[in-house]
Amino acid sequence: MDLAKDHDIKADLDAGSHEDGRWSELLRPGYLAATVTLCLGVALFAFNEFFIATALPTAVADIGGATLLSWAVTLYLVFAILGGAVAANLKARFGARGTLIAAAIVFVGGTMIATTASSMPQVLAGRVFQGFGEGIIAAVCYALIPELFPPRLVPKVFGAEAIVWAMAAFGGPLVSGFVTEHWSWRAAFGVNVPAAAIFVALVLAIVPTQKISIGKSRPIPLLRLTVVGAGILLISVSTTARSVPLMVVALTTALTILWAAVETDRRAAHSILPAGAFALTKPLGTGLWVVLLMPLAQASGSVYLIYGLQHVWNFSPTAAGFSGALMAISWSVTAILVASLHSHDLRVKLIQTGPALLSLGLVGLTIAVAIDEFRLVFPSQIAIGAGFGVSWGPLSQLMMDVSPHRERDKTSAFLPTLQSAGYAIGAAICGLTANLQGFDEKASVATMHGALFAVFIVATMISTASLYFGLRTVRLATKPSGRNAGEAAVQAVSGNQSVVLSDE
Secondary structure: OOHHHHOOHHHHHHHHOOOOOOHHHHHOHHHHHHHHHHHHHHHHHHHHHHHHHHHHHHHHHHHOOHHHHHHHHHHHHHHHHHHHHHHHHHHHHHHHHHHHHHHHHHHHHHHHHHHOOOOHHHHHHHHHHHHHHHHHHHHHHHHHHHHHOOHHHHHHHHHHHHHHHHHHHHHHHHHHHHHHHHOOHHHHHHOHHHHHHHHHHHHHHHOOOOOOOHHHOOOOOHHHHHHHHHHHHHHHHHOOOOOHHHHHHHHHHHHHHHHHHHHHHHHOOOOOOOOOOOOOOOHHHHHHHHHHHHHHHHHHHHHHHHHHHHHOOOOOHHHHHHHHHHHHHHHHHHHHHHHOOOOHHHHHHHHHHHHHHHHHHHHHHHHHHHOOOHHHHHHHHHHHHHHHHHHHHHHHHHHHHOOOHHHHHHHHHHHHHHHHHHHHHHHHHHHHHHHHOOOOOOOOHHHHHHHHHHHHHHHHHHHHHHHHHHHHHHHHHHOHHHHHHHHHHHHHHHHOOOOOOOOO
């Protein structure tokens, strides 16, 4: 089955570019397979993270390797970012269909290595392949959204993917815990295999084969990717440093490496980043700062909030985990509501509300620690989730709209990669902040209070920076020049449904 055969996409695009889409349209025969495929691609990434994190402690009890436990997350994240960074190049060289199938095979290979492992180093090897394959899948799925759906349905697709993330955050640990408890940790690892098989079947069904022009394909910048990977790996390693000065040196060196890599990429003939990335005078540049800084700030809660609830306020693991589920539910519900809005301009203006709600939530967490009032945690988590829900889908769509058509693949693929990088950098900065306050597993409750307070103060400052960039992004995007660029991008999508194979 070819999606173009079941539904006249171009005619639908021309007729519906300026109309409001309906949720029910995602379930129509012409779009149902595409919706399921892209959501399943995101689900592989989202659920795999929670499945492995939940089952790993049991795996360590069986095969050993407790000292390497953190590396299972570190290596997966680093190679997922690298996979995402190279995804646009691979899509340009081999087409979306071939790239997705190859990435799924790599992902399944890594899953099988981890599932059958008899030692932790073997699990780590599997995680490397899992991360690289899934990083490519997530990035290409983002890039396919404007190719498989008309502009009026793009907000609905992002809303559907927000639901997937919420389901993963809420149900992933429960499903993995149940499977691990009643079968084995290997079974929890192996759940990804049938899901990946279904994904490949759907890709074969809906993603058309493309004619690849080898002469126009861009070379893969392996040296720059290696430097970026080294920088991100050094960020992750910095969190394990035994002394604060060593952590400061490692983190500073890592950030310097990444900054140098970005500057080098700007001048490269075949860049990884889209043109205008991180520029302060373009909505694409300032918007990408928001994509980086919001996860960077929210990493404070991801890393330390549940720990604080358990060790400062004596919550059970289940009750502490509820705060994370509450944020995920808030994110999902808000994303659905925003995607249902009829006005595109209103959705764009709401982008600046996201960082504002995130800042409000982080201020709430700071106050909760300062006055020792755990009940403030829950409305704060709701505010944080709503911040992402209200802004993430419209921001992602805006980044595609303001990109030149030839740069759209780069921009789309870069969004989940940049989000992951934000969480990695945020975790390192929060770790450094907490360690400077004397935080460790033997710390007193008073020391933990001080460390958590410092972490949330730093996170609030970062979220305030994201608010500045959010306000600037909306202002630049709603100026006549920014609006014309967005309209031109939408017209390019509407008028040309074929996949761009080269952006040079």
